[in-house]
Amino acid sequence: MRWKRKRLLFRALRKRRQLQPVHDRTRAIARNDILLFATIRNEAERLPHFLKHYRNLGVDHFLMVDNGSDDGSAEYLAAQDDVSLWQTSHSYRLARFGMDWLTWLMIRHAHGHWTVTVDADELLIYPDWPRRDLHGLTEMLDHDRRPSMGALMLELYPKGPLSAQVCQRGQDPTEILSWFDSGGYTTRYQPKLDNILIRGGVRSRMFFAADPSKAPTLSKTPLVKWNRRYVYVSSTHSVLPRRLNRVRGPQAPGAISGVLLHTKFMHTVVERAAIEKQRREHFENSDLYEGYYDGLIGDPVFWTPESLHYEGWQQLVALGLMSDGRG
Amino acid sequence: MSVGFIMLAHQNLDRAAQVSGYWAQNDLPVVLHIDAKAEQREFDDLKASLAKFSNIRYAPRRNCGWGEFSIVAATLDAARLMLDEFPEVNHVFLASGSCLPLRPAAELRDYLAERPETDFIESVTTEEVTWTVGGLDLERFTLHFPFSWKRHRRLFDRFVDLQRRVGYSRHIPEGVEPHLGSQWWCLTRKTLAAILDDPKRQEYDRYFSRVWIPDESYFQSLVRKHSTNIESRSLTFSRFDNQGKPHVFYDDHLQLLQKSDCFVARKIWPRANLLYRRFLGNEMKALARIEPNPRKLDKVFVQANLRRTRGRAGRRTQSRFPMHDLWAIQKTCAPYSVFEGFTDLFSNFQTWLEKRTGARVHGHLFSKRGAEFVDGAEVYAGCLSSSSKLRDYNPRAFLENLLWNTQGEYQCFQFGPADRQAIGNFLASDQNARIHVITGAWAVPLFHSDMEFGRIRRVAARYQAIEAAHVERLRSPHTRAQVKLWTLAEFVENPMPVLQTVLNGIDPGASRKLTEVPRLVDLQGFGRFVQKLKNEGMNPHSVGDFPLDDIPGAKTPRIKPYAIS
Structure with a gap:
């Protein structure tokens, strides 16, 4: 695993030339700032609320890589005072789904900072989040000597067909995507990476009933007190060194954990599925995902009478989908 | 002052x-x-x-x-x-x-x-x-x-040990x-x-x-x-x-x-x-003259500490994944009942049980065709899918999730040798499981089926082998589930106490009277069927000692009249 980590770090070093700085404001980063890293492509509808959400959480600086957007996302980001932007038109897939680029930026800028690494359609929440910002949360993690926090990716969907309701630019997507699957998540321990693999949820129920082992992984570790020797392995599902993946009890009972509200299934997902199917830039085995994209293009209804309406973090703690660190 | x-x-x-x-x-x-x-x-x-x-x-x-x-x-x-x-x-x-x-x-x-x-x-x-x-x-x-407990724990412990062994003791002034x-x-x-x-x-x-x-x-x-x-x-x-x-x-x-x-x-x-x-x-609210009473809160803290150490049973997440044996005693979050063979013998067992106890009575949750949720639901509590592949991807997570998602409602389901057996080990090792088995009951639907006899014989042999392995697991000393076993012959001999046990098992406190019993399927000629299997060279031992009922002069089984449809 140590060699794997070194290999991945070296890989990021090689890919650094693919990045063109557009607006580098990283000189403004102060010592205890919380940083956010993300790769984006055509996220103009999501970005205003994305930035607002994480600013409210106390993120001090955003370090973003734009992978060839043509909808004005890059211009929008470049105009923000707390965003440093890089651009690249190289392959997302060959850069380990953007991870190589971010790894390079993290080597340079994240050392010693608490960092959030997410996609533009992921909104991180955790117990008591509107009142306790990330500075408060990370202080608590520091106090418990925890270098990382885990989060379950919770996929939100609308009632009715996916494309039926339109989310306006800047609107909170959870106003429309307000339903979720509350049970049906399977957990499995992976000794190799010392992490917990969680699968299930609505995508698994809708599209992967034929081969559940191909369903997307829902366990992530998006919040880490970074060191330049660290590296994410596959997306943010696992990170090296392995001890960072140990975000669970019982060795340390009742670890606090969060949820990434996944706002992928906005009205735009249907047309995007057609584009993504063409681009073949997502997932290791794009062939396996043909059925998935075809399913999305068909504008399906995810909602069932068993779906739950999202009511806030207290509900997710009560359901056991995240933990307030007390059990 | x-x-x-x-x-x-x-x-x-x-x-x-x-x-x-x-x-x-x-x-x-x-x-x-x-x-x-x-x-x-x-x-x-x-x-x-x-x-x-x-x-x-x-x-x-x-x-x-x-x-x-x-x-x-x-x-x-x-x-x-x-x-x-x-x-x-x-x-x-x-x-x-x-x-x-x-x-x-x-x-x-x-x-x-x-x-x-x-x-x-x-x-x-x-x-x-x-x-x-x-x-x-x-x-x-x-x-x-002399050594810091926080920084040099090992030295600290060793030095304490040494003093104990030497019998050293300081003088207290x-x-x-x-x-x-x-x-x-x-x-x-x-x-x-x-x-x-x-x-x-x-x-x-x-x-x-x-x-x-x-x-x-x-x-x-x-x-x-x-x-x-x-x-x-x-x-x-x-x-x-x-x-x-x-x-x-x-x-x-x-x-x-x-x-x-x-x-x-x-x-x-x-x-x-x-x-x-x-x-x-x-x-700040004035409480004048009220005595401080920290005791009031102790209960809350004891519970919180217990939850912290034991965690919430039956829920595994990224932040809670018990791996130690200690945690495995209670694997699920609530007790539940498993019935093996009952639906083969009673045509309306599920509706009867649901009506008598108010519990949720599912069909064969681990059927090869998919989970048979109550009322044939395709998506059940918490959006659990009935798809067999999703379930078989991680059967124990499926069961843990079902019980977690339906907290407050007692769950029952049917199980048998025709189902996917992967969950069997988990059932046996779960303290919350209450398993009732009538061995050999799988022979009854075979007896009623119109398959050709050679095939029936092969299926019977397979079911018996599967059931035998399952029963052996249930009887092992490592089993933590409550298990009640009867052979088909024992059951037919006297079904009433068995049904009473079933009712008591779901709700031990309430003593429910057997005012109404489920309909037993027709067993005329079953003894002969068993004999025929024996004649074909099979030993249907799990059925038990079933009497030959249609041989002239033989004793007819004493099936209580009210239990016959």
Whole structure:
């Protein structure tokens, strides 16, 4: 695993030339700032609320890589005072789904900072989040000597067909995507990476009933007190060194954990599925995902009478989908 | 008469300043000891913010380490300062920088004014102490501890071991009766002065500087020498978690703390803005004359600690994935019943059971065709899919999730040799499972089927082998489930007690009468069918000793008439 980590770090070093700085404001980063890293492509509808959400959480600086957007996302980001932007038109897939680029930026800028690494359609929440910002949360993690926090990716969907309701630019997507699957998540321990693999949820129920082992992984570790020797392995599902993946009890009972509200299934997902199917830039085995994209293009209804309406973090703690660190 | 506070603080000095300012403003003098390790700049800020109060003093700053005598020395300095500088003070209250007053200052003053002679200090003899982590109680007083417990745990443990083996024991000075208790006390001027001016104080200080964690024993022991009126309890509300660390209160404890009726609580998380605002603001509710009652909260904390150590049974997430054997005793979150063979024998077993008990009675949840949820639902509680592949991807997660998602409702389901067997081991090892098996009942549908006999024979042999392996697992000493086994013959002989057992198993408290029984399927000629299987060379042993009913002169099975459709 140590060699794997070194290999991945070296890989990021090689890919650094693919990045063109557009607006580098990283000189403004102060010592205890919380940083956010993300790769984006055509996220103009999501970005205003994305930035607002994480600013409210106390993120001090955003370090973003734009992978060839043509909808004005890059211009929008470049105009923000707390965003440093890089651009690249190289392959997302060959850069380990953007991870190589971010790894390079993290080597340079994240050392010693608490960092959030997410996609533009992921909104991180955790117990008591509107009142306790990330500075408060990370202080608590520091106090418990925890270098990382885990989060379950919770996929939100609308009632009715996916494309039926339109989310306006800047609107909170959870106003429309307000339903979720509350049970049906399977957990499995992976000794190799010392992490917990969680699968299930609505995508698994809708599209992967034929081969559940191909369903997307829902366990992530998006919040880490970074060191330049660290590296994410596959997306943010696992990170090296392995001890960072140990975000669970019982060795340390009742670890606090969060949820990434996944706002992928906005009205735009249907047309995007057609584009993504063409681009073949997502997932290791794009062939396996043909059925998935075809399913999305068909504008399906995810909602069932068993779906739950999202009511806030207290509900997710009560359901056991995240933990307030007390059990 | 007044109360004076000694506050020991080492970090988050802004909160310490806020709280001491609150006391000073309410005419309660404060002596602050700020750890020498705290930054000078922070200390200057604190002094500046408290400059407007004339009743605040600063004890000389010492470098304090956890569990070291320096904490006691700092407290003694501060106490001396308090007694000398504020002659009106009759009670001295020891607090920390992370303490928060929960009731108005005037209430505390009145409460103590009514008890001018009482010393509030938890002081328990070492034999009675139950809370010490690591098992050191009396030995704290009789051994040497040159190594830091926090930094050199192994050396610490080894050295303790060595002293035990050698039989080493320190001499305890005369007049010291070893007592332990919470560090946070409230003593009268008289007692405190007696401790400070004790002629043998130098000897005691020298002795206690080698005792382990003297802040929990110095005053607690010496107060026994000087005080005649000890209330052995702390006025400061604090709780320790299972690792022996103080419980940290956060905003979500607001209601709990309001209910405690205690005067002061610790530790408060420095960013618990809501708590600080609420308890230091004007909104503090007056409770006049109510006795502090931390007991009220103990139950809540015991539960919280239990949940912390055991976690929430039956729920695995990223932050909670029990891997140790201890956690595996209770695998699911609620009891449930598994029925094997009952639907083969009764045509309306599910509806009957549901009506009699109010439980949720599913069909074969592990059927190869997919999970047969009650009423044929395709998506059940919590959006569980009935897809067989999704279920078989992780059968135990499927069952754990079903039980978690349906908490409050009792779940039952059918199981048999035709189902996917992967879950069998889990069922047997789960304490929550109540398994009722009628072995050989799978033969009844075969008896009714119109398949050709050669095929029936092969299927029967396969089912019997599967069932035998399953039953063997259920009978193993590692089984934790409650298991009830009957052979088909035993059951047919006398079905009533079996049905009664089924009802009692679901709801042990309520004694339900068997007023109505399910319809038994037609078993005329079944004995002959069994004989035919035997004639084909198979040994249907799991059916039991079933009588041949249609041989002229043979005894007909005594099936109760009401149980026949």
